Amino acid sequence: MSTIEFLTDNPSFEANIVATGGSGFGIMSIIVGIERGFLPRVEAVSRLTMALNFLEKADRFHGAWPHWINGETGHVIPFGTKDNGGDLVETAFLCQGLLTVREYFKNGTIDEQALANKADNLWKGVEWDWYSKGENALYWHWSSTYAWQMNFKLEGYNECLITYVLGAASPTHPISAAVYQQGWARNGGIVNGSSQYGFPVVLDYNGAAGNVGPLFWSHYSYLGLDPRGLTDAYANYWTLTQNHSKIINQFCIANPNKWNGYSDKCWGLTASYTRNSDGTTGYTAHQPNNDNGVISPTAALSSFPYTPAESMKFLHYLYDEKKSTLVGIAGPYDAFSPHYNWVTPRYLAIDQGTIAPMVENYRTGLIWNLFMQAPEVKLGLKKLGFSSTQHNF
Numbered sequence: 001m002s003t004i005e006f007l008t009d010n011p012s013f014e015a016n017i018v019a020t021g022g023s024g025f026g027i028m029s030i031i032v033g034i035e036r037g038f039l040p041r042v043e044a045v046s047r048l049t050m051a052l053n054f055l056e057k058a059d060r061f062h063g064a065w066p067h068w069i070n071g072e073t074g075h076v077i078p079f080g081t082k083d084n085g086g087d088l089v090e091t092a093f094l095c096q097g098l099l100t101v102r103e104y105f106k107n108g109t110i111d112e113q114a115l116a117n118k119a120d121n122l123w124k125g126v127e128w129d130w131y132s133k134g135e136n137a138l139y140w141h142w143s144s145t146y147a148w149q150m151n152f153k154l155e156g157y158n159e160c161l162i163t164y165v166l167g168a169a170s171p172t173h174p175i176s177a178a179v180y181q182q183g184w185a186r187n188g189g190i191v192n193g194s195s196q197y198g199f200p201v202v203l204d205y206n207g208a209a210g211n212v213g214p215l216f217w218s219h220y221s222y223l224g225l226d227p228r229g230l231t232d233a234y235a236n237y238w239t240l241t242q243n244h245s246k247i248i249n250q251f252c253i254a255n256p257n258k259w260n261g262y263s264d265k266c267w268g269l270t271a272s273y274t275r276n277s278d279g280t281t282g283y284t285a286h287q288p289n290n291d292n293g294v295i296s297p298t299a300a301l302s303s304f305p306y307t308p309a310e311s312m313k314f315l316h317y318l319y320d321e322k323k324s325t326l327v328g329i330a331g332p333y334d335a336f337s338p339h340y341n342w343v344t345p346r347y348l349a350i351d352q353g354t355i356a357p358m359v360e361n362y363r364t365g366l367i368w369n370l371f372m373q374a375p376e377v378k379l380g381l382k383k384l385g386f387s388s389t390q391h392n393f
Contacts, residue, residue: 016070016072017069018054020068020090020094021067021089021350022348022350023094023349024223024353025093025349025353025354026097027094028097028100028353031100031366032359032366035360035364045111045115049115049118055122056118058075059074062127063127064085064087064088064127064131064142065090066085067090082143082146082149084143084146086141086142086143087141088138088140089159089160091126092162095122096162096221096224096225097223099371099374100370100371102120103116103370105119126166126170128174128175129167129175132183133148135179135183136179136182136183137182138167138183138184139151140152154183154184155186155190156185156204157206157213158217159217159219160221161221162220162225164180164384167179169377169383177384191235192210196210196211196247197246197254199246199247200239202235203234207289208288212248212287214269214270214285214286215244215245215268215269215298215299215302216285216302216354217244218240218241218245219298220354222237222358223361223371224367224371226368226388226390226391227241228365230386232386242306242307244306245303245306245310246307246310247288249264249267249268251291252269253267257291257293259339260293261338262338264310266295266317267295267314268298268300269287269288270286270287271283272294272296272298272299272335273346274286274292274335275294275337281344293337293338293340296351297314297333297334298334298351304359305361318332328345330347331347333347334347334351378393
């Protein structure tokens, strides 16, 4: 499993906290590692089997795993005061990885087929319909202690699209199309006709007031879900995700807040570690309406499918000009600020974990093709009114 973070300045800190969503991203990264020769297939199967054995024994709440899990005991670690139960969104990110594992290994050796079956059983155990609370919407959290008190309805647009897709795709606990239409799409209220830098925004990014949100909103749901040629009644999802990346790129080039260092080769805003105003390290979702001079490498790197030329400029900047200060043992550090000459020597699973799958999707479409070939994924998407010219439905 993927621990929540790796702090090179304090390696033992929170070393046993497993991040559920980050683990889904890590699972897909392992598949990329096999294909690219970084990891022997037999070793990968052993690692993944160990991870899935852990998930079988870990705490679940109507099938959903918590946001954080104790890596030694498998018990929930509260993410917040009332967030000590199931986290449906993190579970969706994990299940995106589980379905990819199933599709990759299902026709392999005996051990590989056993791994694929484990992944299938884990995915089928999620009670997506329970998390509708009997309404035409999905809810993020449920706790045996606090029930629905978190009361976080999943309404678009943000990073949570995959939750509705998998809910509709579930062969065991499906949601209806009405849950998507009324909950996520808000009966069409999700559509936004504004533009930024000449690029249509397409959908209404929550809290962005006509602008776009942090770039992870175009990464997390789309590691497996292929936006190429994907449309429904509300959006062309390739236009949506590509324009999101282009708008962030253009915002950093325009640099309205006049930060030193922003340019066409140094760009990218998303949720990550950040530099607080007092110089300490914090966390925030960087975006045009929350720009504090901090660049997050995962933003540009995980956008390779959308903005390959612009992302390549950033990659060359990192490795040709700044490698000694911005790149460490596990790749680019999580965040830095040229303006303040600040860098955090830390890594977050949910940031590092999106880079390899999205770069591979740019190169070969590997993870996209594996996830989209799952029969129930196609059925779920069609149920919600999606069509895909890329995948012929």
